[in-house]
Amino acid sequence: MVTLLDSTPPPKPNLALKVTPDHRIYIDEIPYPTARPDEAIVHVKATGICGSDVKFWKSGGIGDYTITSDLILGHESSGIVLSVGSDVTTLKPGDRVSVEPGVSCAACGHCKTGRYNLCPDVRFCGTPPTHGTLARYIAHKASYLFKIPDTMPFATAALVEPISVALGGIQRANVVFGQPILICGAGPIGLNALAIARAAGAYPILVTDIAQHKLDRARGMGADLTLRCSLEWDGKEVARRVREAFGKIEVGLEPEVALECTGAQTSFYGAGYSLRAGGVLMEIGNGHNEQMIPFQTLSMREIDVRFLFRYVNTWPMVIRMLSAGKLQGVERMITHTFNLEDSVAAFEEAADASSGAVKVQIVDDR
Incomplete structure (x- = not known):
């Protein structure tokens, strides 16, 4: 049994964006969901496209997770509760929520x-094998739905998930006040890491990328230093230039923590070579399943290499910080917005490196 919002009109067609094992994406109409006793039905109002969504589409898998049948994508979502299951006491129809997807x-x-x-x-x-949130209506466990203030736009609430990834990395790296930080990659995760590191008081923060427009955005969000890298550089050249840039702030200054947000092997090498001895290399980005690492270099300098798998208990904190305006500039990462019916075009835009897209969102607000 579910409790319905009396004023809710008959549902529109439940459209969803699916990916196939042979690398196609398409819009499909799926049945209206049914809530289990501990679930709620949510009208999804905004969903961000993550790099992992694009990777599932283009390569068919990430690590051990492989697309073997048509799958609904999406995991960065917010929306409004339409109905709740019989055991749900924490939510009611009409509540505005951000969705924790795991x-x-x-x-x-x-x-x-x-x-x-x-x-x-x-x-x-x-x-795989769990369908995602890129649909008009979904059923989701109520304890993983977090209420948001009436003043928070759904677009902002859909950023809680990628912000949580960056926060998980910051937490595992134990970033502290006054610490010199290197952030490799100025995509959504790198920029979110920048916002959180600034809020934590890290200084100076250097952000690297191969795209100048992304570095310009990082500067606009408060990066103290930026470095445009070349694909022709090896890890040692990246490190030389990183250390040179930090030296402009203080002679001999070296990053103590590197947040690697790209997953690219050269970027990992550059981060490892850049760090001061005893530093922390926090790998956040998704790279190839098997990669080379500069083993002896890291070992002889006692670099701690840490990895991240998603996040833990971040939703209340991120919602609170967003509500208080403590994560400056994160909303400006949303560069493109598409209607749900245009989800395929949204994915094509997100996958086009020349589009200038940082965060593409799909909305259903009509």
């Missing part, structure tokens, strides 16, 4: 010790 089992050792992101039975939206 639903864990809550019973395994990882879940019980607070690392539910490592749950072996997690169902993560838009990752």
Whole structure:
């Protein structure tokens, strides 16, 4: 049994964006969802396109997750509750929510010790075999739906997920006040990491990328230093120029933490070579499943290499910080907005490196 919002009009067609095993994307009409007792039905109002969505489309998989049948993509979403299951007491129809896309089992050792992101039975939206949130109407477990203020736009609330990824990296790297930081990559995750590192008081912060327009955006969001890299540089050349840039702030200054947000092997090398001895290399980006690493260089300088898999318990904090205006500039990352019916065009724009897109969102506000 579900409780319905009496004023809700009959549902529009439930459109969804699907990807196929042979790398096609298309709009499909799917059935209106049914809520289990612990779930709610959400009208999805905004969904961001993540690099992982594009990668699932273009390459058919990430790591051990492979597209084997047509799958609804999407995991960066917000919306409005239309109905709730019989056991739900924390939400009511009409509530505006941000969607945490990973639903864990809550019973395994990882879940019980607070690392539910490592749950072996997690169902993560838009990752095979779990359908995603890029549909007009979805059913989602109510305890993974977080209320947002009436003043927060749905577009902003859909940024909570990518901000959470960056926050997870900042937390695992233990970034502290006054720490010199290197951020490799000025895409959405790198820019979110910049906003959070600034809020934490890190200084100076240097952001690298191969695209000048992304570095200009990083400057606009408060990066102290930027470095446009060349694809012709190797890791050692990247490191030389990074250290040169930090030296302009203070002679001999070196980054203590590198947040690698691209997944590119050369960027990983550059981050590792740039760090001061004893530093932390925090890998956040999604790269190829197998890559080379400068093993002896990292080992002999005791560089701690850490990896990140999503996030844990970030939604309340991020919503609070966004509401208070503590993450300056993150909304300006939304460079392109498409209607749900135009989702295919939205993905084509997001995948086009020449488009200037940073964060593309798909909305259903009509």
